[in-house]
Amino acid sequence: MGGGDVPKQTFFNLELERRQAIIKAAVEEFAQLPFEQASLTKIVEKCGIAKGSMYQYFEDKRDLYLYVVDLAYEQKRDYVRKAFEKGGDIFSVLEEYYLESYSFARDHPLFHQVANKFWDSKAEALQSELEKGRLSRSHDFAQFLDDAMTQGKVNKALDPEAVFFVYHAVGKELVDHFDQGQSAQFLKKVLDVLRLGLTTRREEV
Amino acid sequence: MGGGDVPKQTFFNLELERRQAIIKAAVEEFAQLPFEQASLTKIVEKCGIAKGSMYQYFEDKRDLYLYVVDLAYEQKRDYVRKAFEKGGDIFSVLEEYYLESYSFARDHPLFHQVANKFWDSKAEALQSELEKGRLSRSHDFAQFLDDAMTQGKVNKALDPEAVFFVYHAVGKELVDHFDQGQSAQFLKKVLDVLRLGLTTRREEV
DNA sequence: CGAAAAGGTGACTAGGTGGTCACATTTTGG
DNA sequence: CCAAAATGTGACCACCTAGTCACCTTTTCG
Numbered sequence: 001m002g003g004g005d006v007p008k009q010t011f012f013n014l015e016l017e018r019r020q021a022i023i024k025a026a027v028e029e030f031a032q033l034p035f036e037q038a039s040l041t042k043i044v045e046k047c048g049i050a051k052g053s054m055y056q057y058f059e060d061k062r063d064l065y066l067y068v069v070d071l072a073y074e075q076k077r078d079y080v081r082k083a084f085e086k087g088g089d090i091f092s093v094l095e096e097y098y099l100e101s102y103s104f105a106r107d108h109p110l111f112h113q114v115a116n117k118f119w120d121s122k123a124e125a126l127q128s129e130l131e132k133g134r135l136s137r138s139h140d141f142a143q144f145l146d147d148a149m150t151q152g153k154v155n156k157a158l159d160p161e162a163v164f165f166v167y168h169a170v171g172k173e174l175v176d177h178f179d180q181g182q183s184a185q186f187l188k189k190v191l192d193v194l195r196l197g198l199t200t201r202r203e204e205v
Numbered sequence: 206m207g208g209g210d211v212p213k214q215t216f217f218n219l220e221l222e223r224r225q226a227i228i229k230a231a232v233e234e235f236a237q238l239p240f241e242q243a244s245l246t247k248i249v250e251k252c253g254i255a256k257g258s259m260y261q262y263f264e265d266k267r268d269l270y271l272y273v274v275d276l277a278y279e280q281k282r283d284y285v286r287k288a289f290e291k292g293g294d295i296f297s298v299l300e301e302y303y304l305e306s307y308s309f310a311r312d313h314p315l316f317h318q319v320a321n322k323f324w325d326s327k328a329e330a331l332q333s334e335l336e337k338g339r340l341s342r343s344h345d346f347a348q349f350l351d352d353a354m355t356q357g358k359v360n361k362a363l364d365p366e367a368v369f370f371v372y373h374a375v376g377k378e379l380v381d382h383f384d385q386g387q388s389a390q391f392l393k394k395v396l397d398v399l400r401l402g403l404t405t406r407r408e409e410v
Numbered sequence: 411c412g413a414a415a416a417g418g419t420g421a422c423t424a425g426g427t428g429g430t431c432a433c434a435t436t437t438t439g440g
Numbered sequence: 441c442c443a444a445a446a447t448g449t450g451a452c453c454a455c456c457t458a459g460t461c462a463c464c465t466t467t468t469c470g
Binding site (some may be wrong): 036122146152153154157159160163165166168174189190191194195197198201 | 220222238239241242295296323325327329347357358359361362363364366367368370371375377386391394395398399400401402403404405406408
């Protein structure tokens with residue numbers, strides 16, 4: 001989630017307390033509403049600074065938003081990184097990945113909502129950022145899947161693009177529903193559906 | 206998608222031409238922007254009627270919106286119905302279903318966008334309508350899946366809720382991407398992933 | 411000390427929104 | 441034919457938005 005212009009230097013010169021108050025208010029607002037509907041006015045009111053001050057720290061609303069989204073993904077990376085470090089086959093890595101995402105959502109619900117809502121943004125001003133994020137994700141997964149297919153872990157007859165498509169869809173839906181208390185049990189069952197497929201297998205797995 | 210208050214009688218007393226102009230303008234607006242961001246002012250300007258007139262025909266913005274969404278789903282039903290009439294096993298019905306959805310999106314791109322955007326609505330005023338729609342969908346699918354499992358077409362070891370979850374996620378993503386020119390070929394491949402699962406099968410299918 | 415630079419401010423602008431209402435026009439029907 | 445009912449209208453209301461800028465305060469530093 002590469003930021004655009006990121007905050008100006010003045011923002012980092014701020015006392016910690018003030019900086020944190022701004023971040024807190026912004027995170028709360030952007031967790032509740034998508035970019036287009038979130039209100040900068042409400043943010044400055046919530047953290048008690050003047051409207052004009054905000055424009056000393058950030059170029060505009062988009063700049064503040066992308067900074068907050070960046071913060072959220074920084075936090076999230078600390079969690080999901082563990083899944084890749086542990087290693088194992090593609091299925092155990094994916095399970096670990098979603099388990100870590102789940103922990104992140106539980107430990108940092110506001111950051112989780114911010115990160116998640118980001119992908120639904122329709123605003124013109126965000127489309128290039130979204131495209132960047134999507135490309136980097138699909139590239140990472142393609143690499144990962146390619147290895148698993150070469151190793152014979154994943155059915156070579158499948159279309160890699162279609163596999164990515166399915167995983168992307170299910171992953172997004174999973175993460176979307178973390179707020180609403182989806183259990184780790186259920187996560188396992190969803191991944192089973194993907195692993196095994198719908199039709200009954202004659203072999204034992 | 207049961208409407209709320211539906212249009213007032215005055216709307217149906219209107220000359221066809223005027224009524225169609227209103228529908229056309231509303232569909233165009235709601236196809237482009239989600240409910241919250243769509244502008245009633247722009248709609249009345251586009252179809253050349255007075256703001257006040259709109260409130261003679263509809264209770265409010267939500268009422269007009271739900272009417273348009275209803276129209277879209279009426280059209281869509283005419284397409285997807287064919288999938289169920291044809292019969293066949295669960296896999297062929299689902300393939301037919303998405304093929305029909307695809308045709309609908311191609312024939313009525315604006316209606317398709319309206320129907321699709323509906324599910325992303327975050328507005329408080331629409332949540333009860335959304336819940337209604339979701340419940341009726343999941344009920345229909347549950348029935349369908351239950352039969353397929355009883356007949357042994359679908360692996361009985363899978364969790365039905367997890368299967369629904371996966372199908373719902375993938376279905377939504379498929380339909381979302383119809384605008385961007387997804388081919389029938391690709392659709393088949395995505396359904397293959399669901400049918401067969403990721404891990405290689407020892408038996409031939 | 412004092413001047414210049416940096417930081418803070420909130421009233422203000424311009425532009426939107428959904429919804430209303432007193433009034434004008436048209437249609438209906440006794 | 442005329443009154444009453446139905447319909448059409450757009451200026452207007454209250455409320456919101458992102459962003460600006462002239463002015464004030466604080467900090468820096470020669």
